[in-house]
Amino acid sequence: MAENNLSTTDNGDVKRSSFFSLRWKLLIGFTVLFSVVFAAAFYWFFTTATNLALGRIQEDLSDTVQAAVEGVNHEELLALAADGVPNDAGYSDDQRFNNQLDWLEVVHQIEPRAWPYVYIRGEGENEVFFVADLWARYDDDRSASFMEPYTSTGSLIRGLDELTFRLNDQGEFDTYTDSFGRWVSAYAPVMNDQGEIVAAVGVDFRAEYVDNVRQSILSQMLTAFLITYAILFILVFAFSQIFTRPIAQLTDAAELIGEGDYEQDLSEIGAQRFRDEIGRLADVFDIMVEKVYEREQKLLRQVAELRIEIDKGQQSEQVDEIVETDFFRELQSRAAKLRQERDQDE
Template sequence: MIVSRINRGSEYPTPGQGRLIQLVSARHSLQTKLTASFIILILLISGLTFFYTYGATKAALKESTQDELIQVAGIMATQINGDNVILLQPGEENTTRFIGIRDHLAAMRANSNEITNAYIMKDSGNGIIFVVDDIYGTDSNAARIGESYTTGENSTIAEAMKNPVASKDFYTDKWGTFMSGYAPVRNSAGETVAVLGVDMTADKVMAKQDFIGYTIYLIMGLSALIAGLIIFYFSRTMIRDIRKLNDTAEKISMGDMSAMVNVQRNDEIGELANSFSRMVASLKIMMSDDDNKP
């Protein structure tokens, strides 16, 4: 009888006795490989996305900063009377004309949180010189009338004699590292007599870039973590059922015919379990048939 033969499972080595199939080490387990592969894949995709997104965002941020600087410089330049600016000569820092323009510049600059300096420059024929610096009188580093300005920005300032422009990139001078916007200051005849400049410190722009960078890093990190957990969970259930099949196979191979396949799934592993169960059942029937033969 089938029943008697199956119940004789105890005559055979029990699982664990002379175990043929060793447990797979965590390092070589499919679960570890699957989880690690997916995490690496996610990190790779996220990394490439990060570099592309960060680069594009940085360029867009720079462009919007340049636009903002041009706009602010343009608006402030229209508020300055070029006729008064052109009259200022070296040594006239304490005149009412100078103080009036300087205070007007300082007041306009104070309306913007982003702008750290505002000043007026002109082309003396021998180079770019300062005319009004809005921090004159409050900062010992302020430029005086006629003080020459020589950095890589000179060509940009010269260009601003025609149209409002912004620095192509950050530049460094004795006051710090900035990105600036410039706009022409015109006289009553509409002629450009000077250039108004506004500065934004690199720190402020870099802080914006860093914020975007950190946000992308955070999103990437969280995505990788969540994806890793999901993959770990799914691979664990998959590997658990493969192990069950493996255990059953091992028991039967050791002669324990009472072993049964106990895997309920609707996927390919479920199909494998059904096929395996069918095979085992047939094997048991045939073996019991052989037992009944004389």
């Protein structure tokens, strides 16, 4: 995958450079690209599915709290709040109290996720009093006692004016968690026959459904990601091998040519059914190799001819050096004298 290549600079120093395969670059590039696309798709799908789940549960919650309001006996409720007496358990033995719980029980039986309660406005600022809470029949620790006061600056007090949902810090409808679980809540006002607001109904919905949707999305998307990731990795690996094979062949051929072996057949690389830039590169490279070979052969011939001329010049210089010596001149003089004596004898 990665190798260390050595190259020499003009000064003769050895320069170390890293080689990183094109195949692995393609693999990493496609992997990163797929991860980014998948993350964006996952975020969109997760957000959309969560919002749909929240929208569905919000619609159910709205229908439930408004239906609960319709069944509240407001006259009995106000009378109970005015003169009802709490018992030792913190609730009330008054039949009117049980009548209120009976209606809240009906709401719960129709919508098991719903845990309704009824409250009225107090005399103090932002003060409310819980009159009846269905949890009184199921769990004392979770239930508000009869006429228990509470100060609210949020949705609970706004529920005495209009249909209100409990929102998060960003002002969005969302689940919240307390020591008893995960919930969503809504509040709606109760009106008398004159249209005056006299109380309010609150409904807490168990919100495990939303968490189940989120968890289901996470598990399904993770499985889909792993399967798709494996398939994509195999496809990209195979594609990168096909894509880089001719480049690797060109590289090997270039190394051999650099060592002086010009007998490299690049026709197979260029002879593709569907020609592309790599095929054209192979053709150009083949032509370049042929021209380089011709230039090298021409240069070798010129060097050989120059060497012959240099040898002849050296021979001429050596002859001149011999001729110019006193010894050679003396030999010439003796030879001339011998020829003269021979001519006289004849």
